Amino acid sequence: MADEYQTAVSGVRGRLPVLPRAALNPSVIAAEQAYRKRSGLPQLTDHDIAALKAGEPMAWERAAAGGAVAAPAAPAATSAVPAPSAPSAPPGTPAPSSAVPVAASIAAGAISPEVAKQVAAGKKWSKSSIAAEQARRKRNNLSPLNDDEITALLGEPAAAAPAPAATPAAASATSSAPRPAAATSVVTSSAAASVARTGASTRYVGTPAVGTSRAAAAGGIASIGPEDNEINRGRRQFVWSAVAAFLVAWFIAFFRFFLPRTLFEPATSFKIGYPSDYGLGVDTKFQQKYRIWVDRTPDRLFVIYARCTHLGCTPDWKPAENKFKCPCHGSGYDSEGVNFEGPAPRPMDRAHVEVAPDGQILVDVSKLYSWPKGQPSGFNDPGAFLPG
Numbered sequence: 368m369a370d371e372y373q374t375a376v377s378g379v380r381g382r383l384p385v386l387p388r389a390a391l392n393p394s395v396i397a398a399e400q401a402y403r404k405r406s407g408l409p410q411l412t413d414h415d416i417a418a419l420k421a422g423e424p425m426a427w428e429r430a431a432a433g434g435a436v437a438a439p440a441a442p443a444a445t446s447a448v449p450a451p452s453a454p455s456a457p458p459g460t461p462a463p464s465s466a467v468p469v470a471a472s473i474a475a476g477a478i479s480p481e482v483a484k485q486v487a488a489g490k491k492w493s494k495s496s497i498a499a500e501q502a503r504r505k506r507n508n509l510s511p512l513n514d515d516e517i518t519a520l521l522g523e524p525a526a527a528a529p530a531p532a533a534t535p536a537a538a539s540a541t542s543s544a545p546r547p548a549a550a551t552s553v554v555t556s557s558a559a560a561s562v563a564r565t566g567a568s569t570r571y572v573g574t575p576a577v578g579t580s581r582a583a584a585a586g587g588i589a590s591i592g593p594e595d596n597e598i599n600r601g602r603r604q605f606v607w608s609a610v611a612a613f614l615v616a617w618f619i620a621f622f623r624f625f626l627p628r629t630l631f632e633p634a635t636s637f638k639i640g641y642p643s644d645y646g647l648g649v650d651t652k653f654q655q656k657y658r659i660w661v662d663r664t665p666d667r668l669f670v671i672y673a674r675c676t677h678l679g680c681t682p683d684w685k686p687a688e689n690k691f692k693c694p695c696h697g698s699g700y701d702s703e704g705v706n707f708e709g710p711a712p713r714p715m716d717r718a719h720v721e722v723a724p725d726g727q728i729l730v731d732v733s734k735l736y737s738w739p740k741g742q743p744s745g746f747n748d749p750g751a752f753l754p755g
Contacts, residue, residue: 380480381408383419386432390422477515491522506594633657635733641726642668642753649702651684659718659730660684662703669752670718670730671704677711691715705738713740719750728753 381403383391396411396419403410415425424432478486485492492500497517504511512520593599639653639661645668650661658681660671673681680695690707691700698709705714719734736745745751 385480386424386428388422391419477513478519479516482512482516482519486519492520497521636729636731638723638727638729640728642728649684657732659732664703664755666755667752668755670720672716672718672732672735674715675711676706676713676715677709714738717746717751720753721750722753
C-alpha cells in the first residue's frame, strides 16, 4: 500500500497542476501525454482526460482524497483516528532511518509530489544536479527547492518533521494504545496532494494556444529560448533594425538602377550673333563660355577652337604681339591660328559655321576642320568659314 500511496501522490500526476485546478485545454493535455511518453510514465486514460477537461479530480485523486488508502485494523481504542497501513516487514528487519522523516515531510507538505517521485525512484542527486534544477526553476518562475527537498534528493538523513498538534478528542482516543512505528511513516491526509501551487504552470491554464511558449509552461514543460529581459529585447531590436536598414538600402540601390545617369555638358551647337557684330581681328568674348575665338579677315569670317594642338591647353591672345601664346609649353600661333613657334605640330582647328534662318551665326564645335602636318588643309572646305 505504501507503493500505491507514492504512485497516487506523484507517479500518475506527472507535470499536471495539483488540485484544485481549472479545466485544462487539449494543448496542455497533449503536452502532458508527450511528457509521459518520453519519461516512461503511464498514459492518461480517456476517463482521466475527461476529468481534466471538466476541471475535476481524476479517479486516483478522488480515491486519495476520500481515504481509499486506509490503514490496517487498529485496537478499538484507536479506531477514532484511522492510521494508514504500512508494508509488512520480516521480523527483525529494521526500518530505514530516513523513511520516517521523508514520509513525514511528504505528509506535512514540505516535499512536493514531484520531488517525492524522484525520492521514491531511489536515485540520489548530486549537488551540481541540484544547482541545475534550481536554475531551471528560476528560469520558469517555479518555486525553488526547499531545504527538506534538497536533503531528500541528496539522500542525506533528514530531521524528523514535528508532529502536528493533536486535538483533545484525538489525544484522548489514542492515549490508551500506542501506534505502530511503521504505521506512523504513512499519513492518509490528502493535503499534500490537494494543496494548490501557483506559478507559470497554472497561470495560463485553459487559455494558451497550441504551440506557444505559454502553452508549454502551462503543461509544466520548460520553454525554449533566451530569457525575455531588457538586454535580450535590446539585442533583438538592434538586429531587426540592422535587417531593416539593409533592406531599405538594397531597395534604394535596386530602384536607382532604373534611373538614367545623365552627364550634363555644354551645348556643342550655339549661336553667337550676327556677322555685322564682328569687326576685323580676333574677338575673345566667347573664350570662357564656349572656348572659341571669332576671327574676321577682309575676305572671310571663321571660328578658331581654342585648344593647343600640342597637349590641349588653352592659349592666350596677345593683342600687343598679334599672336596666340600657349602658357603651358610656349607654342605660338599667328592671328589666324597657324603655328609658327614652339612644339605645336600643326595649326589650331576651326569650328563649323553657318548662317541660321534668323540671320545669326550658328557654330557647331562637334565638327572641326584641321590642317594636319604635311597634308592638305581643311580650312577652305565649305562650312569652315563664312564669306566676308
